[in-house]
Amino acid sequence: MDTKRWIEKDVAAMPVKPNLLDYEEARKNFSWEEVGQHFDGLSSGGLNIAHEAIDRHANGALREKTALIWHGKSGERKTFTYGEMKHLTNKFANVVKDLGFEKGERIYMLSPRVPELYIAVMGILKNRSVMCPLFAQFGPEPILQRLQGGDAKGLVTTERLYGKKVAGIVDQVPGLKYIFLIDAKDHRDEKVLSLPKLMEEASEEFTIEPTDPEDMSLLHFTSGTTGKPKGVIHVHKAIYTHWVTGYYVLDFHPDDVFWCTADPGWVTGTSYGIIAPWLHGITNVVDEAEFDAKRWFSILQDEKVNVWYTAPTAVRRLMRLDVDPLKEYDLSNLRLIQSVGEPLNPEAVWWGMEKLKLPIHDNWWQTETGGIMIANYLSQTIRPGSMGRPIPGVEAAIVQRNEDGSATVITEPGKEGDLALKPGWPSMFRGYLHNEEKYKNSFVDGWYISGDLAYRDEDGYFWFVGRADDIIKTSGHMVGPFEVESALMEHPAVAEAGVIGKPDPVAGQIVKAFVSLKKGYEPSEELRRELIAFGRKKLGVAIAPKEIEFMDELPKTRSGKIMRRLLKAQELGLPLGDTSTLEK
Numbered sequence: 001m002d003t004k005r006w007i008e009k010d011v012a013a014m015p016v017k018p019n020l021l022d023y024e025e026a027r028k029n030f031s032w033e034e035v036g037q038h039f040d041g042l043s044s045g046g047l048n049i050a051h052e053a054i055d056r057h058a059n060g061a062l063r064e065k066t067a068l069i070w071h072g073k074s075g076e077r078k079t080f081t082y083g084e085m086k087h088l089t090n091k092f093a094n095v096v097k098d099l100g101f102e103k104g105e106r107i108y109m110l111s112p113r114v115p116e117l118y119i120a121v122m123g124i125l126k127n128r129s130v131m132c133p134l135f136a137q138f139g140p141e142p143i144l145q146r147l148q149g150g151d152a153k154g155l156v157t158t159e160r161l162y163g164k165k166v167a168g169i170v171d172q173v174p175g176l177k178y179i180f181l182i183d184a185k186d187h188r189d190e191k192v193l194s195l196p197k198l199m200e201e202a203s204e205e206f207t208i209e210p211t212d213p214e215d216m217s218l219l220h221f222t223s224g225t226t227g228k229p230k231g232v233i234h235v236h237k238a239i240y241t242h243w244v245t246g247y248y249v250l251d252f253h254p255d256d257v258f259w260c261t262a263d264p265g266w267v268t269g270t271s272y273g274i275i276a277p278w279l280h281g282i283t284n285v286v287d288e289a290e291f292d293a294k295r296w297f298s299i300l301q302d303e304k305v306n307v308w309y310t311a312p313t314a315v316r317r318l319m320r321l322d323v324d325p326l327k328e329y330d331l332s333n334l335r336l337i338q339s340v341g342e343p344l345n346p347e348a349v350w351w352g353m354e355k356l357k358l359p360i361h362d363n364w365w366q367t368e369t370g371g372i373m374i375a376n377y378l379s380q381t382i383r384p385g386s387m388g389r390p391i392p393g394v395e396a397a398i399v400q401r402n403e404d405g406s407a408t409v410i411t412e413p414g415k416e417g418d419l420a421l422k423p424g425w426p427s428m429f430r431g432y433l434h435n436e437e438k439y440k441n442s443f444v445d446g447w448y449i450s451g452d453l454a455y456r457d458e459d460g461y462f463w464f465v466g467r468a469d470d471i472i473k474t475s476g477h478m479v480g481p482f483e484v485e486s487a488l489m490e491h492p493a494v495a496e497a498g499v500i501g502k503p504d505p506v507a508g509q510i511v512k513a514f515v516s517l518k519k520g521y522e523p524s525e526e527l528r529r530e531l532i533a534f535g536r537k538k539l540g541v542a543i544a545p546k547e548i549e550f551m552d553e554l555p556k557t558r559s560g561k562i563m564r565r566l567l568k569a570q571e572l573g574l575p576l577g578d579t580s581t582l583e584k
């Protein structure tokens, strides 16, 4: 192993002592029951996310503390204290309660990242209804699919989105009782209502009724990277995981300002863009606008962000722009950067070291796991390219599935297999909505099978290989796209790479790479040949791409994941399948 390429940490030199100092110790002494001691519980009985995230703080010492700093698209800035959030979310809870929304009924969000979105999410949970977030950029078809698929009873949206995307499909969702317009002055009719008006009339007092920790809280659709998005069921108890990962992985300290750049349409934007920071009573930053390097660095600087949670796609964008932030911005408050959603190429980790003087910490999880499962920790050595090690309380393994339905744990370091988790962590999904069969099939011989392939090294670090669907079989070799993509990214011209297996009569499949270039580079035959040679040198002839095609932008999901299945379908002239999450 090339230990020279590891990033060692100097904990003594860190401005704040990390919460996790000794990984093995933290795992050994861990108990999920103890995590429960950080919560109040409801006086009426049970556990409710919104109580623990908002009311618990509003009723105590953090009442006047800023819970939310909001940056509007047009330059506005607003802040809300925990006390204010309590009253606003109570009002929202009363709005839906008074209109007859019940426990378990689904209320959807189709909204830009405005404060009302965050208020509604917590209000819905207080009423014990279920919150289901959608990307505001979705078109009418994906919205309809999901409203129908999740039996929507309510929808919170804006006048513009309603007119453009919802009005035309609403008849096809007969169960939808009410639509709340965030920015409408007056009610339109019996069904389409003005939220400000209802909020004005609603009481600030609300008592959360008994909530079973196992009650459904969120319905989240997966990113649709590998196929049709699945509706994933989560419960209130998931906050145990959010609390623990907030503590150990995001290293939340009481005075922290935290920014998660993910949209709540994607699970990262709810679990960590809303819930985890508020469970810890810290200040959460939200930006309504889309990616913009200057804007982002200004926010990091001006809000004195301490912990930043972002995604590989954003990091690669910054790399592509060739920015040098420390020359222009004071980012001295930033002490931790975490990233999730896709494999984080080693180049991206090193980019952080060079340009931000901080490494980027990769972590792994899925909509199904509800929270971070495998991570790199602030105090621990980073092995760039590795997702890190399982969080305390979670057992992960590489398993081999056998024909007889059993699964064998692979103990041999470096051997690839299915990345699997031992069921039982609190934020584990409790089902795929209306697809019990698929849910059952995710569990094999006592393991949850993630659908990702990985290997484990001798020290227990997990390394992502690829999604099971994306693995390439070429001349007897199994090739994971991540390895090839990461190697190509080491070339100075390459901004992003997406690698697929292209059917070939001799090799079975050949490795083909789609490549987008950094600023200042133009596609040319010469560069194509250079990249092929570069790949061979890095990877060897067997694994290196045989074909390279330049693209301005690779197709991605709204959550920023490269859609290799689309690259493949396009290459083969096949139907594109579900493209509802494609970023257009």
Ligand code: ATP
Pocket: 222, 223, 224, 225, 226, 227, 228, 229, 230, 267, 339, 340, 341, 342, 343, 344, 362, 363, 364, 365, 366, 367, 368, 387, 450, 451, 452, 464, 467, 559, 561
């Ligand atoms: P779908 O299930 O609809 O195909 P999806 O799997 O992309 O979409 P998500 O639940 O948002 O939907 O994403 C989880 C997946 O993202 C993981 O299974 C993994 O493939 C990928 N992923 C997340 N984090 C990482 C990471 N740190 N390294 C590698 N892959 C990651």
Ligand code: MG
Pocket: 222, 226, 366, 451
């Ligand atoms: Mg998935």
